Structures are given as structure tokens and as C-alpha cells.
Amino acid sequence: MKAESIRSIFNEFDHQSNYISHSEINSGHINDTFLVKTEGPKDYILQRINHNIFKNVPGLINNKVITSKHLKSKYLNLSEEELDKKVVSFVKTKKTPFYYHRENENFWNAMIFIDDSVTHEIVKDEEIAYEAGKLLGEFLNLTSDFDSSQLIDVIPNFHDMSFRYKQYASSIQSAFKKRLEKVASYRKIVADLKHEMHILQELKEIGAIPIRVTHNDTKISNSLFDKDNKGICLIDTDTVMPGIIHYDFGDAIRTICNTAAEDEKDLFKVEFNLEYYKAYEKGFLEKTKNSLSEIELNYLPLAVKTMIFLMGLRFLTDYLNNDMYYKTNYEEHNLDRAKNQFKLIESFSEKLPNH
Structure with missing residues (x-):
């Protein structure tokens, strides 16, 4: 401008x-x-x-x-x-x-x-992952006594898996043939994971997991650090609204533990970094362990897989919808983002096979 x-x-x-x-x-x-x-x-x-x-x-x-x-x-x-x-x-x-x-x-x-603050698009050492974990943990801990009903739903159904599957199904019906052909191999993955990817939503709906104030966009670039890479605060709070902590934890890990950028085309560079996961989890639990329920703690690993999948599904859906939602720099930008996330799920499952 x-x-x-x-x-x-x-x-x-x-x-x-x-x-x-x-x-x-x-x-x-x-x-x-x-x-x-x-x-x-x-x-x-x-x-x-x-x-x-x-x-x-x-x-x-x-x-x-x-x-x-x-x-x-x-x-x-x-x-x-x-x-x-x-x-x-x-x-x-x-x-x-x-x-x-x-x-x-x-x-x-x-x-x-x-x-004198910095952000990171990619995590390059365990200390940054640990500090980022503390930042999210502190945010969730300090807002644990804040009545989330004071907040509006900024984007209704933002992390609602059933809603995202409906959007995906609709995009398949209206997509151009050329784009449908390019996503053929990913449609089976989406179908195979459907049940597992609804578990957290179902626990939320029956009240087994409490509704809290959540950030809802905890990618690593929304954590602010000082020049010594000590955490300052979470930024970009546009999507602060009621939710469950698994959305925040899972989305943070999604970006913290990807060894490549979110739109990296070379999928050989995309792996799940287990060391960063452990470092982030350590920092996160230092700040939240006394305020989280046992069921919330037990489902943290599934949160990671769920949020990686959710973003993959959203990128895939937007690609099929001719890129109506996310900013893109070239024709297959959203498809590359989707491929990236599905590769990350594959690597996560290999590194944490029991989750």
C-alpha cells in the first residue's frame, strides 16, 4: 500500500x-x-x-x-x-x-x-522448541481462570472435524477434473483416518475434555522471542476463542516438529523431529501440569496427529476449491502444503508408533 x-x-x-x-x-x-x-x-x-x-x-x-x-x-x-x-x-x-x-x-x-524481538518460521534447535512450549503453557495456564464464554467464536467450526470433512466432500463434488486427478492418492488417506480423526471432537462434545480459552493458531511463527531466543509471548491472537487445549498443542507441534517449511515441495526434507517434540512437551508441561486433567494429558499425542491432518485436509480442500481461502503464490501451492502435511503424519506415525 x-x-x-x-x-x-x-x-x-x-x-x-x-x-x-x-x-x-x-x-x-x-x-x-x-x-x-x-x-x-x-x-x-x-x-x-x-x-x-x-x-x-x-x-x-x-x-x-x-x-x-x-x-x-x-x-x-x-x-x-x-x-x-x-x-x-x-x-x-x-x-x-x-x-x-x-x-x-x-x-x-x-x-x-x-x-528486539524475533520470530521463527522453522525451529532450528531444542532450546527454541522448549521455550515455545513454555510460552503456550503459560498462555493456557494464565487464562485457565478466564471465562471463555466472554469470547465469541471468531470462526465457527474452526477445528470441527465433521465440518471440515463436509467441506472436503463438497469440494470433491465441485472440483475441476484436473485438480481431482492430482489428489487421487490422498483421498484414500482421508477416508482411512476418518474415525481416528474424530476422537477428540467426540470427547469434547460429551464434555470429557473441558472448554478453555485457546489461541487456535499456535504455529511457531506466532511465538515471539528475544534476541537470546528466550520466549516473550504468543502473538497474532485473531483466533483466540473457546476451544480445547489439544488444538493449540497439536498445531504448535505441527510446525515446531516439521523439519521443513510448511510449503516445502521436496518431501524428502519433511520429517517429524522427535527431539523437538520432547523439548516442546517438556516446556509445555512445566507450565500446565498442575492445571490439566488426566484425560487432557493422555490425548496430547493424538492431538498432534489430528492437527497435522486437519491442516492437510484444509489445504487439500482449498486446492480443490481453486484456492479461495489461503493466499497462494502459484497454482499448486495449496496442494504442496497438503502433501507436506500428509508426509508429516506418516513420519509422526513412524516416530511415535504407539500413538
Whole structure:
């Protein structure tokens, strides 16, 4: 976007800073995110929320804001300045809401940028996996007393396996023949795993697993680290909503333990890293072991397989739907993502054969 447009939108927020420049951060599949540099002591993240995907953007932003406020309330020993470096802090507009909206156009929100921070697309050592596990564990532990009914369902049925299977079945009916032919070998995998991939959903529906505040997008790039790779916090809280901890744990492991990028075409590079799994699990359990039930703990491994599969199914479905949901850079981008996830399931099953 043009600098004048970004500056104009940025100046709708009550930041009391002077815009210098901006750059786009290309890490998300859905939204557009910009780093805004200012003359003041703080820089900012300016985010355009994709209202075609998120149907209730004011509710989504309220979820983010009240969750951050709850997290901040847990760090009583920190100053406001320290809190801004530990928890994602949202900026009000000059008219007081936490979002800016032009009629018939996009919604925007702004956050204080956490200086000297880094993210990772791929985990390269066990220490990062361990620190990331602690971050998710701390998030879930600190929000365990937060009434999740205060949150809206940002994307209804987001991790509902039955819903995703219905979407998949519909995509097969409407897909172009050429694309159907290219996914033929994966249709059998999807059919064979159908029962197992519904177990967690069924336990949730009968109340065997409690509903909690969950992040719902815990890929490794949504964990923020300092320059020494010590965990700071989880970011990109657009999908914070009620859920079960298995969604968060499984999706984190899905990205932490993939030895390659999510869209790596060379499947020989895609393996499940068992050492990273153990390191992440160690950090996660250090923060959550006293707040999780026995049944939640027992189903953590199945959560991993389920979430890898779910993403594979979603990428496959979007490919069959001619790439309507995820941003793609080339014609078979979603198919490559799907192949990648199914290969990861295969490797996971080899490394953890009893799960």
C-alpha cells in the first residue's frame, strides 16, 4: 500500500507518534500486517483484518483486547512499560474503539511493537522448541481462570472435524477434473483416518475434555522471542476463542516438529523431529501440569496427529476449491502444503508408533 494511505490509517489511532515509514510483514495466510516506524520511542504493528474470512471483526478485536488485559492482570510486578514488552498491547483509536473502520472497507487494529524481538518460521534447535512450549503453557495456564464464554467464536467450526470433512466432500463434488486427478492418492488417506480423526471432537462434545480459552493458531511463527531466543509471548491472537487445549498443542507441534517449511515441495526434507517434540512437551508441561486433567494429558499425542491432518485436509480442500481461502503464490501451492502435511503424519506415525 502507498505510504500516504498507511500513514492516514495509522494516524486514526491514539499513539501520539509521528509516522516515518512502514514495511509489510509477510508471515500470515489471511491478514495484511505492517511494521510502522515512528520518531518516538515506540514502533507499531498495523494490521488489516480480512473481513471476508472473519465475519465479526469487532468481536474478534474485543477477544484480543480482553484476553490481553487478563494476561496483563497476572503480571502484577511489572510496570506498564514492562507489560508492553511482555504482552501484546492494543492501541485505541482517537474515537476510543480498538479498531478503525472505513464504511464498506477494511477493519484495522494497531499494537505496540515489541522491540528486539524475533520470530521463527522453522525451529532450528531444542532450546527454541522448549521455550515455545513454555510460552503456550503459560498462555493456557494464565487464562485457565478466564471465562471463555466472554469470547465469541471468531470462526465457527474452526477445528470441527465433521465440518471440515463436509467441506472436503463438497469440494470433491465441485472440483475441476484436473485438480481431482492430482489428489487421487490422498483421498484414500482421508477416508482411512476418518474415525481416528474424530476422537477428540467426540470427547469434547460429551464434555470429557473441558472448554478453555485457546489461541487456535499456535504455529511457531506466532511465538515471539528475544534476541537470546528466550520466549516473550504468543502473538497474532485473531483466533483466540473457546476451544480445547489439544488444538493449540497439536498445531504448535505441527510446525515446531516439521523439519521443513510448511510449503516445502521436496518431501524428502519433511520429517517429524522427535527431539523437538520432547523439548516442546517438556516446556509445555512445566507450565500446565498442575492445571490439566488426566484425560487432557493422555490425548496430547493424538492431538498432534489430528492437527497435522486437519491442516492437510484444509489445504487439500482449498486446492480443490481453486484456492479461495489461503493466499497462494502459484497454482499448486495449496496442494504442496497438503502433501507436506500428509508426509508429516506418516513420519509422526513412524516416530511415535504407539500413538
